[in-house]
Amino acid sequence: MRALVIGAALSGISASKLLVKKGYEVYLTDMKRIEAKKDLEALGIKVYDGTHPDSLKDLDYDLIVKNPGIKPTVPFVKYFYDKGYPLLNEIEIALRYGNFSYGAITGTNGKTTTTTLLGEFLKKIDKDARACGNNGYPLCDIATEYEGKNLHLAIEIAAFQLLGCPHFHPIVSVCMNLTPDHLDYFKDVDDYYRAKMLIYKNQSADDWFLLNLDDENISALVTDVKCRIVTFSVKKDADLTVRGDGVYLFDNELFKLSDLKLPGVHNLYNAMVAAAMAYKLGVNIADIRDVLRNFKGVRHRLEFVKEVAGVKYYNDSKGTNVDATKVALSAFDKVILLAGGYDKKTGFQDIIPYLDHVKEMYVFGATKDELKKIYPEAVVCTDLKEALTKAHSSAKAGDIVLLSPMCASWDQYANFEERGDEFVKLVESL
Numbered sequence: 144m145r146a147l148v149i150g151a152a153l154s155g156i157s158a159s160k161l162l163v164k165k166g167y168e169v170y171l172t173d174m175k176r177i178e179a180k181k182d183l184e185a186l187g188i189k190v191y192d193g194t195h196p197d198s199l200k201d202l203d204y205d206l207i208v209k210n211p212g213i214k215p216t217v218p219f220v221k222y223f224y225d226k227g228y229p230l231l232n233e234i235e236i237a238l239r240y241g242n243f244s245y246g247a248i249t250g251t252n253g254k255t256t257t258t259t260l261l262g263e264f265l266k267k268i269d270k271d272a273r274a275c276g277n278n279g280y281p282l283c284d285i286a287t288e289y290e291g292k293n294l295h296l297a298i299e300i301a302a303f304q305l306l307g308c309p310h311f312h313p314i315v316s317v318c319m320n321l322t323p324d325h326l327d328y329f330k331d332v333d334d335y336y337r338a339k340m341l342i343y344k345n346q347s348a349d350d351w352f353l354l355n356l357d358d359e360n361i362s363a364l365v366t367d368v369k370c371r372i373v374t375f376s377v378k379k380d381a382d383l384t385v386r387g388d389g390v391y392l393f394d395n396e397l398f399k400l401s402d403l404k405l406p407g408v409h410n411l412y413n414a415m416v417a418a419a420m421a422y423k424l425g426v427n428i429a430d431i432r433d434v435l436r437n438f439k440g441v442r443h444r445l446e447f448v449k450e451v452a453g454v455k456y457y458n459d460s461k462g463t464n465v466d467a468t469k470v471a472l473s474a475f476d477k478v479i480l481l482a483g484g485y486d487k488k489t490g491f492q493d494i495i496p497y498l499d500h501v502k503e504m505y506v507f508g509a510t511k512d513e514l515k516k517i518y519p520e521a522v523v524c525t526d527l528k529e530a531l532t533k534a535h536s537s538a539k540a541g542d543i544v545l546l547s548p549m550c551a552s553w554d555q556y557a558n559f560e561e562r563g564d565e566f567v568k569l570v571e572s573l
Contacts, residue, residue: 150210157281232307237282250319261297264421346370453540460563483508484550
């Protein structure tokens with residue numbers, strides 16, 4: 144058996160290790176230098192870095208795994224699509240070899256917090272339960288580590304990952320919300336939205352799909368659902384909704400609003416959904432409430448870093464689109480905003496109604512000039528370090544300095560975690 148793995152990020156390396164363990168002759172290729180090349184070759188993996196050699200096109204493969212972030216229009220990738228190969232991703236490979244019971248979360252925003260919280264709930268019934276997937280923890284690592292064990296998982300899955308998971312079958316799933324994103328990857332917003340709806344395509348009658356009645360885009364797209372639809376809303380009556388001072392699923396009170404320690408209506412949505420998913424997966428209500436009372440949120444999502452001379456610094460590096468930054472700005476009155484990064488071609492016009500929350504803005508990265516058009520008073524900087532230095536010099540006691548970039552990180556960083564980690568390090572040094 145022969146496998147080709149295109150892309151040697153965390154997911155590609157994880158898939159390669161699992162496949163070679165399962166007896167595949169594995170070829171791994173990446174346009175960038177692969178730091179772990181020698182270690183991977185020692186496992187028997189044939190590694191090609193700095194190029195996608197044409198010689199790899201001459202071989203026949205039993206399966207091809209592609210990093211979901213690599214666009215299908217890349218010539219080397221397109222060659223295999225044109226040859227008729229299904230290009231899978233790491234999640235699909237892990238599901239072939241793992242024994243998992245899982246809930247799945249997609250959507251434009253709120254995925255990571257909801258997934259992390261669901262993972263914490265699941266630990267109440269399975270000490271080895273994990274939150275994994277698009278949050279940076281590859282499923283293939285879990286399949287390798289816990290071979291043969293039935294595990295409960297909370298899987299965060301992005302639109303381009305769903306495209307490479309033809310057998311994805313969660314017990315309970317949700318699309319949190321839909322707004323335009325990743326238009327650098329998908330041909331248009333409808334193409335992006337349709338990819339999100341793949342999350343429920345393999346679910347059956349006993350499974351649940353949680354339908355957000357407060358999002359018109361989702362309601363318009365949900366069709367041909369074979370599983371049970373469970374509606375949710377914070378604005379109207381639904382299967383999962385707010386009544387008085389509690390959150391109810393059908394006639395069961397899942398938790399009191401006072402149990403939730405995270406601020407903002409967006410976190411109420413996250414908690415409602417995660418709790419309902421956990422209930423479906425077998426977690427009891429007492430444990431749901433206990434976890435909520437102690438949950439402090441996730442890194443890089445409105446993460447409080449430090450207070451310096453009366454100025455509070457927050458890391459929202461996971462704010463990689465306008466809607467995420469709208470949520471972050473809504474949590475505060477007057478903000479010194481640090482923004483900018485890789486251009487996903489979604490535009491920034493939708494942030495304008497929220498700019499009354501902004502006291503000053505420092506912009507950097509590939510989109511700095513576009514952001515200055517939206518906020519002409521913005522100070523243009525070369526990078527995040529310069530932006531933070533200038534914000535720190537300007538800030539007065541009582542101010543909020545917020546990194547919420549509205550953009551992906553790929554112009555200057557490997558991922559949003561690396562960007563957020565640098566911000567935290569810089570703040571800690573103030």
